[in-house]
Amino acid sequence: xxxxxxxxxxxxxxxxxxxxxxTYVALVMVAAVENTLRRYETASQGYDVLAASRFTIPVSVxxxxxxxxxxxxxxxxxxxxxxxxxxxxxxVNDGSKDAxxxxxxxxxxxxxxxxxxxxxxxxEEVRAIYRSADHPNLVxxxxxxxxxxxxxxxxxxxxxxxxxxxxxxxxVFEREALLTGMRLVVADPARIIGVTSHLxxxxxxxxxxxxxxxxxxxxxxxxxxxxxxxxxRAFFNNRLAWSKLGFMLxxxxxxQIWRRDVLEEVGGYSRAFTCEDIxxxxxxxxxxxxxxxxxxxxxxxDTVGTTEGPDTVRKLVSQRExxxxxxxxxxxxxxxxxxNPRYRSVGLVGAPFYLLTEVLAPAFELVAILSLPxxxxxxxxxxxxxxxxxAAIAFANAALTACAILLDDLQSRIYRxxxxxWLLLLAPLDFVLYRPFIVWARLKGSWRFLxxxxxxxxxxxxxxxxx
Amino acid sequence: xxxxxxxxxxxxxxxAVPTWIVLSLAVVLGRTSYxxxxxxxxxxxVRGREAARLVRRASRSARTExxxxxxxxxxxxxxxxxxxxxxxxxxxxxxxxxPRIATAAIRTLGTIGDEWAVDLLVSALHEGSGPRSRxxxxxxxxxPDPGPKLVPLLRDWNPAVRFWGxxxxxxxxxxxxxxxxxxxWDSDPNVRAAAVETLATRNGPAVEAATLACLDDxxxxxxxxxxxxxxxxxxxxxxPTLTRLLADERWWVRTAAKDALRGLGTEAxxxxxSVLTHSDSFARNGAAEVLQDVxxxxxxxxxxxxxxxxxxxxxxxxxxxxxxxxxRVQGVEEREVxxx
Numbered sequence: 001x002x003x004x005x006x007x008x009x010x011x012x013x014x015x016x017x018x019x020x021x022x023t024y025v026a027l028v029m030v031a032a033v034e035n036t037l038r039r040y041e042t043a044s045q046g047y048d049v050l051a052a053s054r055f056t057i058p059v060s061v062x063x064x065x066x067x068x069x070x071x072x073x074x075x076x077x078x079x080x081x082x083x084x085x086x087x088x089x090x091x092v093n094d095g096s097k098d099a100x101x102x103x104x105x106x107x108x109x110x111x112x113x114x115x116x117x118x119x120x121x122x123x124e125e126v127r128a129i130y131r132s133a134d135h136p137n138l139v140x141x142x143x144x145x146x147x148x149x150x151x152x153x154x155x156x157x158x159x160x161x162x163x164x165x166x167x168x169x170x171x172v173f174e175r176e177a178l179l180t181g182m183r184l185v186v187a188d189p190a191r192i193i194g195v196t197s198h199l200x201x202x203x204x205x206x207x208x209x210x211x212x213x214x215x216x217x218x219x220x221x222x223x224x225x226x227x228x229x230x231x232x233r234a235f236f237n238n239r240l241a242w243s244k245l246g247f248m249l250x251x252x253x254x255x256q257i258w259r260r261d262v263l264e265e266v267g268g269y270s271r272a273f274t275c276e277d278i279x280x281x282x283x284x285x286x287x288x289x290x291x292x293x294x295x296x297x298x299x300x301x302d303t304v305g306t307t308e309g310p311d312t313v314r315k316l317v318s319q320r321e322x323x324x325x326x327x328x329x330x331x332x333x334x335x336x337x338x339x340n341p342r343y344r345s346v347g348l349v350g351a352p353f354y355l356l357t358e359v360l361a362p363a364f365e366l367v368a369i370l371s372l373p374x375x376x377x378x379x380x381x382x383x384x385x386x387x388x389x390x391a392a393i394a395f396a397n398a399a400l401t402a403c404a405i406l407l408d409d410l411q412s413r414i415y416r417x418x419x420x421x422w423l424l425l426l427a428p429l430d431f432v433l434y435r436p437f438i439v440w441a442r443l444k445g446s447w448r449f450l451x452x453x454x455x456x457x458x459x460x461x462x463x464x465x466x467x
Numbered sequence: 468x469x470x471x472x473x474x475x476x477x478x479x480x481x482x483a484v485p486t487w488i489v490l491s492l493a494v495v496l497g498r499t500s501y502x503x504x505x506x507x508x509x510x511x512x513v514r515g516r517e518a519a520r521l522v523r524r525a526s527r528s529a530r531t532e533x534x535x536x537x538x539x540x541x542x543x544x545x546x547x548x549x550x551x552x553x554x555x556x557x558x559x560x561x562x563x564x565x566p567r568i569a570t571a572a573i574r575t576l577g578t579i580g581d582e583w584a585v586d587l588l589v590s591a592l593h594e595g596s597g598p599r600s601r602x603x604x605x606x607x608x609x610x611p612d613p614g615p616k617l618v619p620l621l622r623d624w625n626p627a628v629r630f631w632g633x634x635x636x637x638x639x640x641x642x643x644x645x646x647x648x649x650x651x652w653d654s655d656p657n658v659r660a661a662a663v664e665t666l667a668t669r670n671g672p673a674v675e676a677a678t679l680a681c682l683d684d685x686x687x688x689x690x691x692x693x694x695x696x697x698x699x700x701x702x703x704x705x706x707p708t709l710t711r712l713l714a715d716e717r718w719w720v721r722t723a724a725k726d727a728l729r730g731l732g733t734e735a736x737x738x739x740x741s742v743l744t745h746s747d748s749f750a751r752n753g754a755a756e757v758l759q760d761v762x763x764x765x766x767x768x769x770x771x772x773x774x775x776x777x778x779x780x781x782x783x784x785x786x787x788x789x790x791x792x793x794x795r796v797q798g799v800e801e802r803e804v805x806x807x
Contacts, residue, residue, distance in 0.1 A: 007468055014475060021479075033533075040536035044543065044571035046578070053604035111795050114759060114788035116752040118718050128791065160722070187566055187598045381469035389472055392479035399483045402490035409494055417498045424491040 003378055009371040010380065016364045020357055021396055028403050030241035035301050035407045038240075042302065042411075047179050051083050056186055057163055058086035059178055059257070062155030064148045065169035066094040070462070071308060072169045073107045074206035078305070079167065080135050084178040088137045090155045091169075095124070095145025100169075104140055109133040121153035121268040129158070148253070149269035149276040156268055159260060166269075166277075168254040172205040173305035174213075180302045181257045193259045194284060194297035196251040198235040198408070201228040201309035203462050208306050213412070218419040219309075223316065225426055226434035227309040232404040239299040240407075247350030248297045249285065253277035254307045258284075273333075274454050275326040282334050285350075289343045301411040311462045317441040324445025325453070327358045332449075362442040369439075394431035401427040513548040521545050525556045528563075535563065539571040546575050554583055561587065561596050569597030577605030585609055589616045592631055593623065599631050606635055614639040621646040626655035633661035640669050651677045656686040663689065667696035675701050682708055687717040694720060698727035706731055706738035713742060714750035721753055728757045736763050740776070743783040755784025759792065768796045 050056050061079050065072050072091070079089045093101050104110060110130035117129075124146035132138040143154050152166050163185065165178065174180070181195045202208040202219050211217060218228055242248045251258070256277060263269075266283050269276040281297065288295045310316040331354045338355060340347040376383055405423055409415070426433075513521060524541040527534075542560055546553050553575075560572040573591065576584040585606070592602045606613045613635070620632025621643055633650055636643050647669075650662035663681045666674050678700045681693035694712055697705040705727070712724035728735040735757065742754040758764050758780055767777040781789040 010468065010472075014472065018475070037532055037536060040540060041567055041571075044536075044539050044567075044574060046574045049574070049577060049604050049608055053607060055600045055604050055607070111798065112791035113795075114756060114784055114791050116749070116756050128787070186600060187570055375468075381472050385469055385473045385476065388480070389476040392476040392483060395483035395487055396479055399486035399490060402487050402494065406490055406494045406497070409498060413498070413501060417495060417502070420494055420498060421491075424494060428487065 003380065006371055006375050006378065006380055009367050010375050013364055013368045013371070016360075017393065020361075023353065023357065024237060024400055027241040028237045028400060030244050031237055032403070032407060034240045034244040035236065035411060038301050039411055045183055047083075047176055047183070050179050050183060050186060051085060051176075053085060056085045056179075057182060057189060058088075058161040059084065059163045059165050059182060060155075060159035060161040060260075061087055061089045061165045061167060061178070062152055062159065063089065063091045063167050063169050064094055064151035064155065065091055065096060065100050066145070066148070066151070067096045067098045067100060068169040069096070069099040069103050071205070072100050073103050074172055075167075075169045076104070076108065076138070078172045078206075078209070080138060081175060082173060082178045083175045084182075086161075087178060088139060088160060089135075090139045090141065090158050092141045092143060092151040092155045094143060094148065094151035101140075101142055105130070108135060108138055108140075110140055115139075115158065117158045119157055120264055121157055123150050123154040123157065126154060147271055149271045149273075152276065153268045156260065156263060162260055163257060164260050164263065165255065165257045166253060167256075168307060170205070170308040171199065171254045171305050172209040173255075174209075174303065177255070177304035180300065180304055181255065184298055184300070185257065185259075188296075189259070191294055192296050192298065193262045193288075194248075194251050194281070195257040195300065196239075196248070196298070197255055197300040197302050197304040199231065199252065199254050200303050200306040200414075201231050202306045203309065203311045205306040205308050213414045215416060216414050218415050218423060220419070220422055221311070222426065222433055223311060223313065224309050225423060226430055227316070229401050229404070229423060229427065229430065230434075230438075232408055233401055235299065236301060236404040236407040237400055240301055242350060243297075243299040245345050245349065246296075247285070247346040247353075248299050249281055249346065249350045249354065250278045251281045251297065251299075255304050256280075273326055273329050274322055278326055279330045279333070282330050282337075282351075285346045286334060286337060286343065289346060301407065303408070303412045303414055308462060313437055317437055317444065320438055320441035321445035321448065324358070324362070324442045325449045327354060328446060328449040329454075331355055331359050359446075362439070362446040365439045366443060390431065394428045397430055397435075398427035401430065509547075511548075513544065513550060518545070518548075518550060522550070522552050522556070525552075526559065528559070532565075535565060535568050539568060542572070542575060546579065553579070558587065561591055566598050570601050573597050573601050573605055577608055580609050580612075582612070585613045585616065589613060589620070593620065593625075593628055595627070599627065603631055603635055607638065610638045614642055618643045618646065621650060626653070626658050629653065629655070629658045630661045633658060633665050637665045637668055644669055644671075644674070648673055648677045651681055656684070656689050659684060659686070660689045660692040663696050664692045667699040670700055679705070679708060682712065687715075687720055690715065690717070690720045691723040694723040694727050698730045703731055703734035706735045707741075709735070710738045710742045710750075710754065713753040714745060714747040721749060725753050725757050729760050732761050733763060735761065739763075740779075743779050751783040752785070755780050755788055759784065759788060764788070764792050765795055765799070768792050769799065772796075 063075065076089060076091055091104060110132055112128045113131050115129045124144040126141055126143045128142045130140040139158055141154050141158055156164060181197055184195055185192045201224060203224050208216060219225060239248060262284060266287050270279055273279040310319055331351060334351060337343045337347040337351045339352060372386065375381060376386055402424055405420060409420060521541040521544055525538055525545060529535045529538050542556055557572050557575060561569055563569050576588050588602055588606050591597055592599055617632055617635050620628050623629050629650065633647060647662045647666055650658055653659050663678055666678055678693055678696050681689055682697060684690050684693065694709060697709060709724045709727050713721055715721050739754045739758050742750050745751050764780055767774050
């Protein structure tokens with residue numbers, strides 16, 4: 001009896017493995033087509049014209065900052081230096097307990113001013129609004145802590161322009177990041193309501209971004225390099241394909257452009273979820289599809305900036321368990337969309353894909369961890385076959401990773417060749433050196449989801465040498 | 468079970484290992500080849516068979532997205548080489564129903580910038596071939612050449628064309644003034660808004676009258692553009708009318724009025740002071756905010772902190788306006804002490 005149950009469990013895990021890998025292969029093929037088309041499109045765009053034109057739609061960039069004393073100044077400087085005809089930068093200090101506010105005050109010569117802004121969204125109390133004597137397009141909102149969603153809503157209340165771009169305070173951007181994101185919107189503002197784009201990972205984004213594209217290093221420390229690969233796979237193998245197929249379900253918090261009237265219509269960022277980005281994307285899809293409206297949300301392959309990745313396993317697990325929790329919360333909340341033809345590709349493919357590859361993954365992983373050693377011990381299959389299967393999984397993963405590296409390099413040509421070769425060599429070892437931590441984080445996240453835990457558990461920022 | 472898992476593992480390995488190797492080589496060799504190509508000087512022209520191939524590719528209408536982009540790339544290559552077939556080919560690419568493909572042709576026309584290219588851009592704006600905002604960006608980049616060709620657009624039957632005609636005349640203060648004034652009474656509010664926005668770069672009694680009339684337009688975004696224009700066209704004399712808009716029913720009109728009053732600087736102060744006791748709290752707040760932004764509050768707080776006028780402004784703007792002013796003044800005093 002035990003052997004039969006074990007056999008069923010092992011077969012279920014095997015079936016799950018094959019199904020997810022086949023899905024990924026199908027998505028990679030779509031992503032490769034999308035990447036090529038976007039490359040042609042980028043080559044035909046004149047960023048110089050968009051950068052100088054008064055017809056390029058102005059954007060309000062909103063940065064939510066909570067305990068970001070180490071990174072906030074570099075992030076805001078990169079945002080103020082964006083090459084764009086007209087944009088404002090709104091930094092929302094969400095009740096930081098560290099020196100975030102004083103760093104901003106010193107770096108940008110801030111002075112308090114009373115601004116009578118609209119209160120479209122109810123937020124925690126705004127203590128003061130600051131303007132910069134040096135940068136007329138910088139506004140800093142100092143408010144009581146209410147979480148990232150609340151901070152972004154406070155920024156939306158102050159925003160003056162028709163498009164908003166939510167970004168993270170630990171991200172340093174390319175000069176043309178906003179032009180890259182807005183180039184689609186400018187061509188069709190009536191239909192394109194949301195855009196996101198690829199971001200790279202580094203331990204210290206400011207340092208990496210100081211090196212010009214083409215010669216930029218990749219952090220070779222395995223933990224950071226594996227996160228870099230994780231992002232590449234997520235954006236190039238998955239999100240590009242989702243974008244092409246009409247179910248781009250995660251506009252990432254580190255760079256998300258939205259038409260502001262859409263955010264106002266759906267009620268802004270929600271505080272009811274652990275994170276705000278994926279839930280908002282689901283909500284916008286749900287609303288527009290339910291009402292039968294014509295719209296598009298896209299993910300672009302261009303690398304628009306570099307964001308900070310945790311440099312210790314503890315911090316990484318803390319971040320990834322939170323991501324797992326919010327995915328589970330969102331997919332469960334929008335369960336009425338699963339396999340519902342009313343929601344077209346989002347309901348028929350996108351939400352079930354998330355359910356299969358993200359929400360259910362920890363369950364299968366747990367079953368595999370428990371049943372496989374037992375199956376070997378009971379002689380269901382040999383240790384040699386087990387090891388061969390592990391190698392097969394590792395190389396399947398490596399092949400998908402190599403595809404993501406190729407797509408990225410074809411699109412942006414940012415990194416040094418030697419670093420790309422290093423990433424390619426690291427790829428097969430992902431299964432043993434990195435994946436176990438992610439499995440642990442996902443199990444932890446799923447457990448906390450089941451316990452309805454909604455805490456943020458923000459990871460401590462990486463220590464850096466003073467600027 | 469052992470046999471099944473073994474088979475799956477072998478098949479997966481047989482597929483994955485070669486794929487990983489091939490893709491890795493593609494990354495490294497592709498990058499090496501790209502770097503070599505970048506070091507070589509760009510080719511100066513296209514000749515013989517290559518030119519014929521590119522012309523063929525650019526002439527052929529493509530059904531697939533892939534084919535369309537290859538067509539665009541061929542056109543770009545021919546344009547770089549100043550091939551004589553470009554004017555003929557670009558017309559057909561411009562007519563592509565896919566706006567992204569048409570945009571590529573628009574961009575190429577902007578780069579060429581010759582008179583025939585300007586004519587084609589104006590005609591594309593008229594016909595609606597490609598996104599009009601993109602065509603407008605190219606036409607504006609080519610100023611002053613397109614100017615006279617834009618005036619006839621103001622009399623077009625299509626409001627979208629009239630809108631872009633009015634918008635694009637902004638850098639040409641000597642052109643189309645009377646037509647622009649008459650467009651401030653156009654049946655389409657977008658055209659009225661564009662006309663009044665462009666009039667902001669001109670002056671004279673007729674322009675002033677048209678701008679002030681638009682401040683009472685029934686459509687809110689026309690009032691927004693009129694408010695912004697009034698500051699430029701009418702100057703300080705517009706302040707009393709602009710302060711009236713601080714109590715407008717639309718938030719964006721009030722914001723535009725505040726922006727315009729800020730632009731007038733201290734010249735707006737007398738009018739703003741008269742609104743401090745307005746029955747509408749938005750108007751009172753707005754007036755106090757602008758008085759703060761033009762530096763009048765700080766001037767009073769430094770020069771005469773016990774002034775009843777300052778108290779009136781604080782009463783209109785609220786406690787936070789007072790706190791912010793006091794913090795700023797404290798900073799100024801500290802800096803003065805440090806400097807001394």
